[in-house]
Amino acid sequence: MPEPIVAEEGEVFDIELEEDVLRxxxxxxxSNRRLLDEKGIVAIDVMGSVGSGxxxxxxxxxxxxxxKYRIAVIAGDVTTSIDAERMRKRGIASIQVNTGKECHLDANLVAKALKALDLNxxxxxxxxxxxxxxxxxEFPLGAHKRMVVVSVTEGEYMVSKHPFMFMASQVAVINKMDMAKYMGVDPDSLEREAKRINPKITVVRTSAKTGEGIEELIGALGLKR
Ligand SMILES: Nc1nc2c(ncn2[C@@H]2O[C@H](COP(=O)(O)OP(=O)(O)OP(=O)(O)O)[C@@H](O)[C@H]2O)c(=O)[nH]1
Ligand SMILES: [Mg+2]
Known part of the structure; x- marks a missing residue:
């Protein structure tokens, strides 16, 4: 098989521009973190692929x-307000942030959302x-913890193919455990792979459908019921 073509550093984008943006x-x-700490608020950045749950x-x-907690959700999405509406229906304060074409939230958008919330x-x-x-x-937001959600329906390679996401997170969730037997995906191998990439990561298996693992996830996030 021919060798894959690998972009050199700086080849895809202007590397100086990228460094400035990241800095x-x-x-x-x-500054988001300082504001959250001042207000005594814990923030958790929830990442993961489309539809992982x-x-x-x-x-x-x-x-x-x-x-136990007074909770709000900042819901990032490219265009819609569906997720913020879902949370509001459950009585949770929620602000939608639309990124337009961007594939991630950034700290500036979160700063704007924090201004719109009653942090007290x-x-x-x-x-x-x-x-x-x-x-x-690549874009920390100032949250205290970062969690990545994958699901068994995404197949067996989604952890190995996305090492940076697992390196950047403290908690990894393997969701849709109720579907594992139908998918033939082995959650043990997903967990092993996540821990190979980041030996410090805590892995929790959940099903948002059945409630499996939600208590354990609360503990892994350092929260209490
Ligand atoms: N069977 C099963 N379905 C689930 C589970 N978690 C989520 N789903 C379903 O998967 C679909 C996507 O779930 P969402 O919670 O919208 O996923 P998401 O990651 O927020 O998606 P985006 O915000 O669009 O990236 C929905 O139809 C959910 O009902 C689960 O644990 N088991
Ligand atoms: Mg969503």
């Missing part, structure tokens, strides 16, 4: 946690990133 993003992420997991987590009346903010397993990894 500015980090500065704004640091990010919103469904946030629905389950919010339901389980809303007696919140304890916990979930930030649902745009559905994508590549771009969000």
């Amino acid at each position: 500015r993003n980090r500065e704004i992420a640091d 990010k919103t469904a997991i946030l629905e389950s987590l919010s339901e389980a946690l809303k007696g 009346s919140l304890d916990l903010i979930f930030i649902e990133n745009v559905g994508n397993l590549i771009c969000p990894a």
Whole structure:
């Protein structure tokens, strides 16, 4: 088989421009973190591919946690407000951020969303990133934890193919466990692969449909019921 063509560093984009953008993003992420800490709010960046179940997991987590924490969701999406509406239907304050063509949220968009929320009346903010397993990894938002959601319906290679996302996260969720037997995907091998890429990552298996693993996920995120 012929060797794959690999882009040299700086070949695809102007590398200096990219470094400037990433540095500015980090500065704004640091300022988001300072603001959150000042207000005593914990923020969690929820990343993962399209349809892996990010919103469904946030629905389950919010339901389980809303007696204990005052929760809001910042929902990132390219164009629609569907996810923010889903959370609002459950009585969770929610702000939609549309990125237009961009495949990830950035710290500046999150800063804007934080301005629009009443931070004095919140304890916990979930930030649902745009559905994508590549771009969000490079753009920290100022959250205290980053979690990546994959699902067994995405097949057996989605962890190995996206190492940066697993390196950037503290918690990995393998969702749609109720579908594992139909898909013939082995969750043990997904977990092994995630831990090979990032030995410090905590892996939790969930089903947003049956509620499996939601309690364990609450613990893995450092939250309490
Ligand atoms: N069977 C099963 N279906 C699930 C589970 N979690 C989510 N789903 C379904 O998968 C589909 C996508 O779920 P979402 O929560 O919208 O996924 P998402 O990651 O937020 O998607 P985007 O925001 O579009 O990237 C929906 O039809 C959910 O009902 C699960 O654990 N088991
Ligand atoms: Mg969603």
